[in-house]
Amino acid sequence: MGFLEVTQALLDGLWNTFLIFALTLVLALPLGLVISFGSMSKIKPISYIVKFFVWIIRGVPLMLQVIIIYYVPGMLFGVPVLSRFVAVIVAFVINYACYFSEIYRGGIEGIPRGQYEAAQVLGMTKWETFRTVILMQVIKRILAPMGNEVITLVKDTALARVIMVVEIIQAAQNFAAYGLMWPLFYTAVFYLAFVGVLTLLFGYLEKKLSYYKV
Amino acid sequence: MAFLEVKNLKKSFGSTKVLHGIDFSMEQGEVVAVIGASGGGKTTFLRCLNFLEIADEGTIEIDGGFSFNAEKKYTESEIREMILRMGLVFQSFNLFPQYTAFDNVFIPMKLRTVERHKKDKSFDLAAALEENRERARYLLCEVGLKDKMQNYPWQLSGGQQQRVAIARALAQNPDVLCFDEPTSALDPELTGEVLRVIKELKDKGCTMIVVTHEMEFARKVADRAIFFADGVIEEEGVPEKLFEHPTSPKTAAFLGHVNGSLNG
Numbered sequence: 001m002g003f004l005e006v007t008q009a010l011l012d013g014l015w016n017t018f019l020i021f022a023l024t025l026v027l028a029l030p031l032g033l034v035i036s037f038g039s040m041s042k043i044k045p046i047s048y049i050v051k052f053f054v055w056i057i058r059g060v061p062l063m064l065q066v067i068i069i070y071y072v073p074g075m076l077f078g079v080p081v082l083s084r085f086v087a088v089i090v091a092f093v094i095n096y097a098c099y100f101s102e103i104y105r106g107g108i109e110g111i112p113r114g115q116y117e118a119a120q121v122l123g124m125t126k127w128e129t130f131r132t133v134i135l136m137q138v139i140k141r142i143l144a145p146m147g148n149e150v151i152t153l154v155k156d157t158a159l160a161r162v163i164m165v166v167e168i169i170q171a172a173q174n175f176a177a178y179g180l181m182w183p184l185f186y187t188a189v190f191y192l193a194f195v196g197v198l199t200l201l202f203g204y205l206e207k208k209l210s211y212y213k214v
Numbered sequence: 215m216a217f218l219e220v221k222n223l224k225k226s227f228g229s230t231k232v233l234h235g236i237d238f239s240m241e242q243g244e245v246v247a248v249i250g251a252s253g254g255g256k257t258t259f260l261r262c263l264n265f266l267e268i269a270d271e272g273t274i275e276i277d278g279g280f281s282f283n284a285e286k287k288y289t290e291s292e293i294r295e296m297i298l299r300m301g302l303v304f305q306s307f308n309l310f311p312q313y314t315a316f317d318n319v320f321i322p323m324k325l326r327t328v329e330r331h332k333k334d335k336s337f338d339l340a341a342a343l344e345e346n347r348e349r350a351r352y353l354l355c356e357v358g359l360k361d362k363m364q365n366y367p368w369q370l371s372g373g374q375q376q377r378v379a380i381a382r383a384l385a386q387n388p389d390v391l392c393f394d395e396p397t398s399a400l401d402p403e404l405t406g407e408v409l410r411v412i413k414e415l416k417d418k419g420c421t422m423i424v425v426t427h428e429m430e431f432a433r434k435v436a437d438r439a440i441f442f443a444d445g446v447i448e449e450e451g452v453p454e455k456l457f458e459h460p461t462s463p464k465t466a467a468f469l470g471h472v473n474g475s476l477n478g
């Protein structure tokens with residue numbers, strides 16, 4: 001089994017890694033915002049329920065959540081309900097949305113009250129205030145913690161293999177059956193490249209937003 | 215009726231009564247200095263006038279402007295109409311950090327123009343926005359920031375930031391402009407430039423209420439001073455007179471304390 005063949009197999013695995021990563025991000029970013037609004041709700045029961053839910057999701061290992069979401073509906077209804085891949089996406093989206101919601105919450109709650117009040121006395125509506133005053137400040141505040149979380153997500157995709165979704169690590173491990181260990185070590189190169197691109201991207205964004213200070 | 219008339223204004227936070235029924239009026243072009251010990255309710259009074267707090271009882275009226283009665287319910291947009299008639303400059307400036315000095319002044323105006331245009335398409339939006347830009351530039355020149363328009367707040371000194379905040383508050387052309395200790399967050403050497411701007415506004419006929427600890431400024435610029443104590447207007451009068459010959463023991467005690475701490 002040659003280098004090219006292994007590389008090809010790993011790239012196939014990487015595609016799944018990327019899909020899990022991208023789908024999770026696209027779905028969890030907005031869902032996290034909804035959850036953060038829930039946890040900041042002035043209606044106490046809503047905020048308690050949401051905070052309790054976030055505590056559960058953040059308190060249980062993601063690996064376990066993937067397993068539960070894949071197997072439990074099947075155990076209840078007798079047949080597998082979700083495809084393996086969909087189960088992974090559902091578990092990841094819920095998990096990451098909860099982490100993101102806490103980052104959003106920190107970002108939003110960190111905005112000084114004076115910003116809202118200044119906007120209010122200038123006659124801005126709530127929506128105008130959010131859109132023109134608050135949003136850019138929140139983005140700046142959450143960029144660094146978001147960068148961390150997104151990089152963690154890249155590596156968490158490896159958990160998909162607990163329900164046999166073949167991502168890059170699993171693709172490499174398939175070679176172990178042939179007594180080949182090096183493909184597993186070789187995957188690190190792909191992760192590093194992936195994370196490297198993201199690091200550059202976040203660095204670029206941070207620089208783009210460095211013209212103001214919050 | 216006076217230009218601004220406030221009657222029996224009351225405000226509590228939970229069980230803490232802060233304003234116990236404020237009766238206050240002022241004429242157009244008048245400048246009123248508000249003094250008083252910490253916790254007396256000066257800030258709360260200004261916040262009620264600017265609808266950051268909604269008073270529990272009482273009325274606020276502007277001649278030819280609006281008439282607020284705490285007993286009535288107002289929609290958010292009705293409150294906004296009233297807010298636009300009042301201006302407030304904060305102790306801590308509260309500029310929007312992501313916008314230049316120019317945009318801090320221009321963007322709030324722009325939002326109102328765009329809103330107006332949505333309801334009434336008969337005027338030319340582009341021309342109106344150009345007028346807004348012109349006004350933003352004019353106001354920033356007026357407060358002496360001709361060369362700082364494209365600077366971000368973090369590139370400005372506290373005094374410059376406060377002057378941007380003043381220009382921003384003036385942009386909506388408020389009937390009454392309120393200042394809550396506009397120089398308290400500034401280094402002593404920067405208070406002068408802000409107070410000078412307020413003085414110039416007075417000369418242009420701006421109606422202003424200024425909460426301040428700057429007695430010298432109050433004496434020189436204000437037409438009238440009012441002394442706030444424990445949620446009521448304890449005493450009011452021409453600054454000279456109030457400061458030299460207070461009739462209320464509370465006023466005397468406060469002034470003695472302020473003068474004492476200035477001299478000592």
Ligand SMILES: Nc1ncnc2c1ncn2[C@@H]1O[C@H](COP(=O)(O)OP(=O)(O)OP(=O)(O)O)[C@@H](O)[C@H]1O
Binds near residue numbers: 227250252253254
């Ligand atoms: N949102 C609030 N909730 C509860 N209490 C409040 C609130 N705002 C003000 N107070 C209380 O109201 C009282 C008056 O406060 P206010 O800020 O109006 O006084 P002030 O005269 O401006 O004082 P200072 O000179 O320190 O600025 C204080 O006892 C304060 O603790």
Ligand SMILES: [Mg+2]
Binds near residue numbers: 256258394
């Ligand atoms: Mg105050």
